[in-house]
Amino acid sequence: MRWDALEEEPCSVARTIGVIGDRWTLLILRECFLRTRRFEGFQSALGITRHLLAERLKKLVRTGILRRIPYQESPKRHEYILTQKGLDLYPIMMAIVHWGDTHMVDERGRPLLHEHKKCGKVFDPVMVCSECGEPLAAKEVTTRPGPGARPRPDRRPAESEAKPKARKRAAAA
Amino acid sequence: MRWDALEEEPCSVARTIGVIGDRWTLLILRECFLRTRRFEGFQSALGITRHLLAERLKKLVRTGILRRIPYQESPKRHEYILTQKGLDLYPIMMAIVHWGDTHMVDERGRPLLHEHKKCGKVFDPVMVCSECGEPLAAKEVTTRPGPGARPRPDRRPAESEAKPKARKRAAAA
DNA sequence: TTCTATAGTTCTAAAATTGAACTGTCAATG
DNA sequence: CATTGACAGTTCAATTTTAGAACTATAGAA
Known part of the structure; x- marks a missing residue:
């Protein structure tokens, strides 16, 4: 499964994980809720590499969880602030x-x-x-398909007819 | 930051993320709550590689979130069941x-x-x-240090003395 | 001029993940 | 009795991500 595919899944868990489901992103969000707003602030609090931090911040902005807001001109500097979607x-x-x-x-x-x-x-x-x-509690809840439900795919590699086993003793011919 | 270091952090978010904070683990847990219990079940539902699935299940068992329980002898087969810690x-x-x-x-x-x-x-x-x-809501909550608090480390690479970067009047001798 | 603060980008090496095949046990089948 | 299928992994090369470090750029301060 490619990771951008996650957001296409008919599952709110998968889609959410596609956006925030990696370790650094979750830690960055922790910092956001602790009022960190600037690049250096995240970097020094987390010890994340600058490369990854830039990447993750970009993604969080792209997905509407953070907004990038200028806090000074010359040199241009921005802060990262949680949107309502982020606060949620x-x-x-x-x-x-x-x-x-x-x-x-x-x-x-x-x-x-x-x-x-x-x-x-x-x-x-x-x-x-x-x-x-x-x-x-988990045991007090049952689930049922909602309007956006689709049948769950079986992702096992589909034992293709076109390709008869012939693995063992590969091509014994 | 090495990932096993996360569990040492004085932060409940970091420690939790150290255990469940990666994409496949979260998806495996989704399956657990949807009543999947067996290796093949996880594999076919998620499309995860068998290699990683085995790895992640081991870790979840090691951390006490899943329990590995035999459901038949010969050949020995096991199911993965959420513990109370997992259900939590x-x-x-x-x-x-x-x-x-x-x-x-x-x-x-x-x-x-x-x-x-x-x-x-x-x-x-x-x-x-x-x-x-x-x-x-986030805005209605303030935080304060608890008994397990420790000062937040600054993780910026510490401008080593050994490296005469000519810092502020660098040891002008 | 040189330093510092801030916010990145670029590069290489190391680590994690993917994809595919392979192993091993046992039951059922022809 | 040789073959196949179900199940639960393991192994390994190739690819993708991440870590670690250095580098770029702007502007104010020393």
């Missing part, structure tokens, strides 16, 4: 943080706490059902 | 699906709908504050 990635980030907080912390405890401005408390994110408000 | 990834998956459903669907609409068994309705996942129950 927040639940993904929080879900990732929460899983890490639950399963990956060492004896020191969590590196970062989150405070909800509205209620003033340190919180954990909880995923609930939009209809009944109950917390969600 | 559900909110991440749902957050990814939801973002894709919101920002990446084509004119056909969503490929997959989710039904909450408890309330019987097709739902969207909503992330709320554990303390007040209100939906969360």
Whole structure:
């Protein structure tokens, strides 16, 4: 599977992964949510190579997750700011943080706490059902095809008729 | 940054990404939540090379996200099943699906709908504050260091002394 | 003039991924 | 009993990505 093909898949997971599903992109997005905005800021916080950083930022701009905005003329300089589409990635980030907080912390405890401005408390994110408000777990959910569904392709190499095995003892003739 | 180093970072995002933050792993996990359990099942659903699939499954088992369970003797065969740690990834998956459903669907609409068994309705996942129950948005949250916090390293190549780059009055002697 | 800050680009070497074939076990088939 | 098919991998060459380092460019400051 070529990676640009991911965005064509009839699957919201695949399409999302096609855009943000690599390690550096996710780390760059973490930085965005921590208010990093500039090239050097990302580079020094992450230790990513400048080459890859430039590449990833370009892709994030192209896909509408970041906007590149000038913050000074001469020399021209730009900042990278999350668009609304980018801000909407927040639940993904929080879900990732929460899983890490639950399963990956060492004896020191969590590196970062989150405070909800509205209620003033340190919180954990909880995923609930939009209809009944109950917390969600995998086992309480079933899936069914939606309007955009297409049959799942079988990607096994299709044992072509045209090419009879004749592997073993290759071309024994 | 070497990738095994990610799991050492004082950051729950980095550590989580170190375990599940690559494209194939995320797609394999999607399949797990869709009830795929066997090697051939993953391979034919995803089109991943057998080499990488074997590698990724091993890592998921090693990190405690999947358990490898025999389902027949002679020849020995195993299935890959989500552990509780793996099932806890559900909110991440749902957050990814939801973002894709919101920002990446084509004119056909969503490929997959989710039904909450408890309330019987097709739902969207909503992330709320554990303390007040209100939906969360990035702008309503502030962060502060937790017990496991450590100062953020600056990873810029450290302008080595050994290399007389004539830095600020470089040791004018 | 030289240095520094910022935001990249270019290059080569190293690492990861792809694609395809190959291995091995056992059951069923002709 | 030799062949085939299902399953779960392993092996290896070729390609693609990524890492690491140096280089380019602009403009203000020392």
